[in-house]
Amino acid sequence: MAGLACARTLSAAGLSVRVLEASDGVGGRVRSDVVDGFRLDRGFQILLTAYPELSRWFDMDDLQLRRFQAGATIWTGTRFTTIGDPLRSPRDLPSTITSSVGSLADKLRLLKLIASVRRGSVSQILRRSDMSTEAKIAQLGFSERFIKQFLQPLFSGIQLDPELEVSSRRFEVIFRMLSVGDSAVPAMGMGSLSELMANQLPAGVVQCNRKVAELDGTSVLLVDGERISSRVVVVATQGPTASDLLKLPDPGSRPVAAIWFDSSSDPLRNKKILLDGAQSGPMKNMAVLSEVAPEYAPAGRSLCVAAVPGPAALMPDLESSVRTQLKQWHPGSSSWETLRVDVIAHGQPLQLPPLDPRRTVRVGAGRYVCGDHRDTASLQGALFSGRRAAAAVLADLQDRSDS
Ligand SMILES: Cc1cc2nc3c(=O)[nH]c(=O)nc-3n(C[C@H](O)[C@H](O)[C@H](O)COP(=O)(O)OP(=O)(O)OC[C@H]3O[C@@H](n4cnc5c(N)ncnc54)[C@H](O)[C@@H]3O)c2cc1C
Numbered sequence: 368m369a370g371l372a373c374a375r376t377l378s379a380a381g382l383s384v385r386v387l388e389a390s391d392g393v394g395g396r397v398r399s400d401v402v403d404g405f406r407l408d409r410g411f412q413i414l415l416t417a418y419p420e421l422s423r424w425f426d427m428d429d430l431q432l433r434r435f436q437a438g439a440t441i442w443t444g445t446r447f448t449t450i451g452d453p454l455r456s457p458r459d460l461p462s463t464i465t466s467s468v469g470s471l472a473d474k475l476r477l478l479k480l481i482a483s484v485r486r487g488s489v490s491q492i493l494r495r496s497d498m499s500t501e502a503k504i505a506q507l508g509f510s511e512r513f514i515k516q517f518l519q520p521l522f523s524g525i526q527l528d529p530e531l532e533v534s535s536r537r538f539e540v541i542f543r544m545l546s547v548g549d550s551a552v553p554a555m556g557m558g559s560l561s562e563l564m565a566n567q568l569p570a571g572v573v574q575c576n577r578k579v580a581e582l583d584g585t586s587v588l589l590v591d592g593e594r595i596s597s598r599v600v601v602v603a604t605q606g607p608t609a610s611d612l613l614k615l616p617d618p619g620s621r622p623v624a625a626i627w628f629d630s631s632s633d634p635l636r637n638k639k640i641l642l643d644g645a646q647s648g649p650m651k652n653m654a655v656l657s658e659v660a661p662e663y664a665p666a667g668r669s670l671c672v673a674a675v676p677g678p679a680a681l682m683p684d685l686e687s688s689v690r691t692q693l694k695q696w697h698p699g700s701s702s703w704e705t706l707r708v709d710v711i712a713h714g715q716p717l718q719l720p721p722l723d724p725r726r727t728v729r730v731g732a733g734r735y736v737c738g739d740h741r742d743t744a745s746l747q748g749a750l751f752s753g754r755r756a757a758a759a760v761l762a763d764l765q766d767r768s769d770s
Pocket residue numbers: 368369370387388389390393394395396397409410411412413414415525577578579580603604605608623711713714715737738739740743744745746747749
């Protein structure tokens with residue numbers, strides 16, 4: 368997404384651009400595949416509709432967004448309970464107040480946090496004092512139980528961070544996005560975002576199966592031995608690869624896994640995110656995607672995805688551990704069929720405090736870098752960083768032609 372955003376900006380400014388993509392399709396971490404008629408993203412992802420970059424790049428109608436219900440359904444160890452967003456869905460007020468998840472004081476603290484993250488601009492939030500998400504949550508006074516049952520499973524899923532060590536700036540920005548917009552998926556899968564981005568580039572600009580092996584100044588050597596020289600090179604790979612190619616510090620990796628189930632044999636019916644508030648296994652959240660976006664499954668069929676963020680994603684018995692966990696939640700899940708297991712070693716960069724949300728995109732004469740590791744680890748951050756890198760290229764080329 369970062370590379371496509373950069374290429375689109377440069378191409379719109381009249382430059383001749385080539386996108387060299389290592390894999391067989393565009394999108395990087397944001398791709399979808401059709402498996403047995405089901406639409407599977409590469410890992411469980413959601414689009415937060417409040418991301419400011421979205422409206423810059425997309426006609427929102429083209430996305431055909433399918434929205435999750437606000438709030439969450441929480442597994443407490445013996446039953447499910449609901450936390451809603453009474454500000455947006457007043458009918459959730461009674462169930463939220465009476466929910467066994469957290470005390471009334473926790474719910475009031477939640478409202479206070481929502482008010483705080485809605486104040487000021489996003490860039491102001493990104494300049495607030497920084498600490499780990501865990502420290503921030505403790506500072507806000509939430510009870511252990513509320514953290515364990517709600518905040519930890521929710522944010523370990525979004526930040527791929529079961530330890531809640533990610534920057535509190537990032538946490539507060541996500542909280543703002545969650546509280547002012549919706550969580551959604553495009554009807555045709557998250558990968559349709561990447562395809563829509565790529566389709567706006569002139570034909571032939573994006574070249575797949577063209578992996579870059581190394582860089583020398585502003586020329587690149589491809590793994591097939593071809594060398595391509597250019598006035599400018601922008602490296603738009605994931606952080607660890609960018610650090611190899613450009614000799615930059617490695618931004619680190621948060622792994623994540625997703626298990627996709629054909630749950631038609633005994634479907635769940637739920638349009639909210641389901642959270643593991645009982646810490647009953649490696650899965651932290653789950654979604655019944657076909658309830659939210661019927662286009663994700665063949666007619667009359669049901670699709671569930673279970674997400675395992677953090678190091679547990681790499682455990683050898685991942686699928687059996689998740690199935691054991693799921694059986695407590697929904698005994699009928701033992702008849703579900705596994706469609707695919709995605710294990711993604713680099714889900715997001717670490718994003719530890721202090722988080723610099725605008726790391727430089729200039730790395731030497733004619734050399735630039737973009738990607739979620741330059742801004743925030745999200746679609747928003749990737750798109751924004753691509754635009755920033757393109758702006759730096761255009762400004763530097765302008766300076767060169769002026770001098
Ligand atoms: C499972 C999962 C869930 C997520 N959930 C969310 C979410 O809910 N909301 C959200 O906002 N974000 C989420 N994210 C994060 C988000 O997907 C990323 O921040 C964003 O997609 C990063 O985009 P990018 O362009 O920076 O990098 P990438 O998508 O990694 O793109 C890098 C590209 O570079 C290519 N490449 C790599 N090496 C080479 C090479 N040597 N030569 C040529 N090409 C190369 C890759 O093939 C790839 O296409 C999630 C990520 C994962 C994995």
